[in-house]
Amino acid sequence: MSEHSKTVIRFLDVERVHGSGQQAVRALGPISLDIGPGEFVAIMGPSGSGKSTLLSLAGALDRPTLGRVLIDGQDLDGLSQRQLAELRRRVIGYVFQELNLLPGLTAIENVALPLELDGFPIAKARAIASEALAGVRLQALASRFPDDLSGGEQQRVAIARAFVGERKLLLADEPTGALDSVTGELVMRLLREHCDRGRTTVLVTHDASHAAWADRVLYLRDGLLFDEVGDRRPPVGATS
Amino acid sequence: MSTWSHSRALARIEIRELHRHPARSLLVLSLIAIPVAALVGGSTLARITRPTLKEQRTETFGRATLRIEDPRRLEAIAVLELLPPELLTEPVFLSSTHVHVPGRRLAAQHIGLDLKGLAEGILVLQEGRPPVKPRELAISPNLMQSLHLQIGGTVHLGDPNALHTVVGTVADPEALDRPLVLAAPEHFPDSHPAYLLAETSERRVSRAIEGVSENGFLVTARHQMEDTRGFEDAALFVLAGFGFVEAALVISAAFAVSLRRRQREIGLLGSAGASPRGITASLLASAVILATLGAFLGITVGLGVAALLHPHLDQWNGRLNGPFETSPIHVAGACALGLAASIAAATIPARGATRLPIRIALSGRRPPVRGSGKWVLVGTLLVALALALMVAAIRARGLTATLSILAAAVCGVLGFGALSPWLLEQLARFAAPLPLSWRLAVRDAGRFRSRNGPVVTAVLAGMAISVTIAVMLTSLEPLLAGRAPSLRDDQILLTGPAAEECARELARELPVTARAPLSAVYSDGQIVSAALGDRSGFLVVGDASLLRALGYDSGEQALSEGRIVSAGKQLELRIGDRTLETSLQLAPLVPDQPTSGPIAVIGRERLASQGWAPGPPPRQELTPWLLRLRRPVTEEDVDLASVVAARSVSTTVDAAVLHASPRLGMFRIALLLSMTTGLIIIFVATALTSMESAADAAVLHAVGAAPALLRRHTAARAGYLAFLGCVLSIPAGLIPAAGLLPQANVNLAFSLPWPEIAATLIGLPLVAYASTWLVAALRRPRHPRWQPAR
C-alpha cells in the first residue's frame, strides 16, 4: 500500500488565487495538510480566512492555483471534469449551511441522489437511502419535500445524503449555521457518530463549541494555517 | 422620507437590477421585443404582399371601366356590332396551347391582349417589347427558363412549320408562375374573344351597362368590384388580434417569471420600510423601461426583417409585390401594445409579490401554494366559453362572427393558460419512475407551478397562432392548388412521332417502373370524356403497365375482368353531351397522387366489346407515351430525356418538375413567421427558466453529477415546459381555426395539419431540448465554487 492510502486529504504547498494580475487575491495558502481516515477535523478562523476555499478544494469543487491536492490518493490536477464529478459522488459527501436539497425531490430521493447518479437502480438506491435516513432518525419523513421540512430536518437529510453509500469523506460547511443550539448539537452528534465509524469528517465552523466535537482543530488566518489544537489520534478517556 | 426620495431610491434599485442581471434583463427584453417585432413585421409584410383593391381591379379590368363577357361566343366582329357604338372596346383572347422547342413541350395559356391598351396592367412586360407582328410572342419568364429560351429565340405552338419569335417576357403580376404566351390581339389565332374590356365616362357607366346587358352580354363594372379577400381580411384580423393577446401573455409571463425570482428582494425592501405602493410603482417603472426598450427593439427588428425579406417576397408568393411601406398606425399600435401589455403584465404579479407577507417573502421559500382549484374553475369556464363562442361564430357571418372568433381564440388561450398550473401539478405526481433529469424537471415544474405556469402559457400563446394558421393552410391548400397538376411528380410524358422509341430508350437510362401509350377512347369519332366529382378528364385504354404508369399500383385483376378502374366511385362517362347510362362496373382505386387528365382506365377487351376505338388524347394528333419512374423526376432526368427526344423531329418531353414553382401564399408566410416567433419564444422562455435552475445545478454539481447530467437537467426542464405548452397550443389553436374556416365563401373542409402538429408536438420541444443542451454544453464549465444562488 502506498502512503497515499493512509491519508484521505493531502494538501502539498497548496495555493489558491482568485482573479489575476492587479486584482489577484490569494484566498488560501501556501498550506500543507494531511487528514487521515477516521479523523474529525474542524477548521476555524475569521471570515475570509480561507476556510471555505480549503473546503472547496477538499471537496473537488475547485482546483488549486499552485501545489497539489490529493483526495483519496487522486491528484485533482490529473482529473477531468467528469472524473471530478465521479470523485464527488463516490468519495465525498458535502453538507452546506443551507439550500442543500433539491426542492423538486423528496427527502429520500435527495438522499438517493448520489447513488442514482452513480447508476444504482432506483429501488436499490432507495433502499440504501432509507437506511441512511434511519441513521439520522428521519425515516418517517422520507416522502416529504424539502419545503415541508424544518431547517434541522433539512440538514439531517443533507447529512444522510452525505453519508449514503460507502463514502470516505464528509465535508461540512457551517452545517449548523442556520440552526438553534440544540438542533445544531444533534447535527454535530450525527457527524461525530459518522466519524466514529471510521469515516473522515472535515467541518468548517466559527463556533468553538461545535469545533470541540472534532479531534483536531485547525485555525486559519489570512489563508494560512495559523494554529492547531488536538491530537492526530482521537484522544482516549476523559479529563476533568 | 419624502415620496420623491422614496421613489428615487426604489428606481435606483430597479436600474441596478437591470444592470446586475444583464442576461436576464435581455431575455425579458427579447420576450417583449419578439411579439412586437412579429406584429410590426407581420403587418408590414401583409400590407406589402396582399393585393390592394386597386390591384385586384387592375387584375380583372386592366384600366377599363367595364368587362363584357359573351356567353354565345360570337366572333369579335359580330360582338362589336351588337355593342353601343359610343363604347370604346378592346378584345381579350384566352386559350390554352403548348410551347415547343426542340426536345421540350410545355403547356401554357395563350393570351391575346394589348399591353398598352385598356388591358394595361393585367399583364406586365418585363423585358423586350410587346408582340405586334404575326409570329411574334412574349412569354412568361418561367417558360423562358424551363425551355432555356432567350429573347430572339424561336418556338412553335404545335405546328413545327410555323416558328414564332420571342420578342419579350410578360408576367401576370398576381401570378408570376402562370405560364403565359402573349400574342398581339389582332394576330391571335382564335377569333372568339374571351371577354371585352370597355371604357366609358363615369356618367355613362350605368347607361352603358344597360345597353350592353340588353344585348345578352354579361357585364361587370369596375367600380362595383368589391374587395374579394373578405375571408383573408377576417382571418388577418383574427390573427392580428390573437397576436396582440399572445404578445401580452408572453410579456406577462416574462415579468411573472422575473418577479418570482425577486420575491426575497421585495421582502427585504418591505422590511426596510418601502411602502407596497412604492414597490409596485418601482417595479412598474422597470417594466416601463424594459417595455420601451423592448418595443423600440421590436419595431427595429420587425421592420428590419420585413425590409430584408422584401426583395425575396415576389419569389415566395408569386406576385409582383408593392414597394416597401409600413403603416405608422400599425407600428404605433404594436408599440402601444408592448407598453400596455408590459405594464398590465407587471401590475398583476407585482401586486401579488408585494401582497405576499414580508415574513414569507424574506424566508426565500416559495409562497404558500394556494390551491390551483380556483384556476381550474376559471380555466375550464374560459375553455367552455371559447367553445361556445366558436360554435356561435360558425353560425354567424360578418363582423359578429369575426369578433366571436377573436373572443373564442383569446378565451381559449387564456383558459388553457389558466389550466396549466393545475396540469403541471397533476403531472408532477407521476414523475417518480422517470429518469433523474426528467423527474427533477417535472417535479420542479409542479412544485413551482406559479413560476412555470406562465412559461407554459407563453409557449402555448406563441404556438397557438401557428396551429391556427396551419389548419387554415392545410384546409386551403387543395383550393389554392386549384387544378390538380396534369402529371404526377414521378411521370414523364413523351409527345410526338418518336414518343414510343424515346420511351423505350429512356427505360434503359432511367429507373422506369412502367411505360405505356396514353390513348384516349373514341366512340364514333367522339371522345369519351370522364368526370369524377369536380375533376374532369377522359377515359384511357391500356393494360397493367398503363395502370402502373398512371400511379395505380393494383387493379390489373379488375381490368382483366373487364371493369373500369378509376380514382373514385362517382365516375361519370360522357360522349359529347350524352352521359353514358350503361352499367359500367367500376373498380375504384385511389392513386397516391391525384392528377387530372386520364381519370379512368378501361381494358382493351372491354373496349372492343363496347365498340369503342383508341385514339389520341384531346387536342393532340399523336398518342403520347407515359413513363413512370421509381422516384420523383428531377431536372436532370428531364434534361436527359430532352436530349433523347431531340434526336427526332417534334418529339418533346413534359414533366411536373417543369411546372413546379414553390409558391408561398399569405398564410405560408404567416406560418413561417409565427413558427419562427414561436420557436424564439420557446427558446427565450425556457432560457429564463433554466436560469432558475442555477441553484439546483449547484447542488447537483456538489453531489457529483457529471457535466452531462447537468446539461440534461437544464435541457429536460426546457423540453418539458416547451412540450406542455405545445400540447396545449393545439386545442387553443384549433378553436379559432374551426370558427374561421366556415367564414370563407368557398367550401373549405376542416383538415388537420398533421406535419405541423407533429412539428409542434415533437419538433419544437426537441429543438428546445437540444438547443438548451447545446447552450449548456457550450457554456464554459463554470468555476465550480459553491455559491448558493438565491
Added chain:
Amino acid sequence: MTVRHSLLAMLADQPAHGYALKTGFETSTSGTWPLNIGQVYTTLARLRRDGLVEPENLDDHGPRQTWRITDKGRLALEHWYESPVLDDPPARDELAIKVLLAVATQEVDVSRILQGQRAATMERLQSWTRLKRQADPEQEIPWLLLLDALILKAEAEIHWLDICEQRLSQGRHG
C-alpha cells in the same frame, strides 16, 4: 453563599442528615464540585444559628442527626431563587488580568499567550464535549445542563481570545 442555599434547597425537598446532604450536592453537580463533610456541618451550624434550619431530634448531636428547614428558611430560599445572579463587582478574572498585563508590558509575546490559552481551553472544551457525548440525553438532564454551562463559558473564553487576537493584529496593521 451557594453551598448554604444548596443545602437549604435539598432540605426543602425532605429532611436529611449531613452525609446525605454531601452526597446529594455532589450528585446534582455531577461531581464537578466536591464538598467535604466538615464544610457541610459548619454550614448547617450557621444555618441553625440564623434560624433557617432546625434539628428533628433535639437530643442527638452526632452525625446521624436529621435536619429540616424552617419557615424562615423557606422564605430565605425563595428569595434566593428569585434574585438573579449577577457578579457585582465582576469576579476577578486571572486570564483577563494576565492578557491585559502582557499587552501593557510589551515584553512578552501576547499572541503566544493567547494561542497557548486557546489550545488549553479548546482541549478542555473537547473533553467536556466528550463527556456530553457519553451522557444520556434523556436520563442525565441536570448533568447535561451543567456541561452546557461549562461549554458555553469555555466557548466565550475562546471567543474572547479570538477577539483579542483580531484586535491586536488590527492594532499592529493599522
